[in-house]
Amino acid sequence: xxxxxxxxxxxxxxxxxxxxxxxxxEQHFNRLRIERCFNQLGYYAVAPVQSLEELLILxxxxxxxxxxxxxxxxxxxxxxxxxxxxxxxxxxxxxxIYDGQQAxxxxxxxxxxxxxxxxxxxxxxQALIRALMARIDPVQPFVGTVISVR
Numbered sequence: 205x206x207x208x209x210x211x212x213x214x215x216x217x218x219x220x221x222x223x224x225x226x227x228x229x230e231q232h233f234n235r236l237r238i239e240r241c242f243n244q245l246g247y248y249a250v251a252p253v254q255s256l257e258e259l260l261i262l263x264x265x266x267x268x269x270x271x272x273x274x275x276x277x278x279x280x281x282x283x284x285x286x287x288x289x290x291x292x293x294x295x296x297x298x299x300x301i302y303d304g305q306q307a308x309x310x311x312x313x314x315x316x317x318x319x320x321x322x323x324x325x326x327x328x329x330q331a332l333i334r335a336l337m338a339r340i341d342p343v344q345p346f347v348g349t350v351i352s353v354r
Contacts, residue, residue: 219246220341224268227252228259228275234327238274241333256280263295272340273299274328277307290320300336302328314339 225242227250229235235252242250251270253259256279263270273296280286287309290299297319301309304322312322314336325332 219337221246221248223247223249223271223341225250226259226262226270226273228254228256228273228279230254230276230279234276238328238333241328241330244330245334245337247337256283260284263289263293266295269295269297271297272336274333275299275301277301277304277309277322280307282307287320287322298340300328300332302326302332 225247227235227238229238229252232254235254239250239252242248251262253262259273259275259279263273273290275286275290277286286301286307290296290301299320301307301320301322302325304311305324309322311324312318312320314321321336323332328336
């Protein structure tokens with residue numbers, strides 16, 4: 205006896221492609237690497253920026269809030285408190301500040317429902333991004349029709 209699952213099983217396993225992700229890092233290679241990690245996980249609405257000014261402009265003038273900001277703590281260069289920006293700005297739903305040690309930020313571990321996470325990882329790698337997205341965009345349990353074929 206074989207069971208046949210409808211196509212909605214495949215759809216239930218897909219990421220939410222409407223999530224808006226912003227990457228802010230001065231280094232082109234870092235932005236490219238992080239964006240590629242998101243693409244490999246099925247997320248393509250990714251906007252990379254290279255300066256604090258670009259970050260602030262995009263956040264200020266965005267028509268809709270960003271679902272996630274990944275920002276290198278060094279980007280602020282002591283000009284701005286990134287933690288306060290991420291916590292207080294309604295245009296940012298969630299944020300990951302990486303390389304936080306360089307900016308003197310204490311680690312804020314990832315917890316469900318938490319708006320900001322601070323990591324001392326020098327770069328947000330595939331494992332960190334995968335764990336982050338598992339909290340932000342969890343795969344919903346499949347509820348569908350099973351058709352029995354005899």
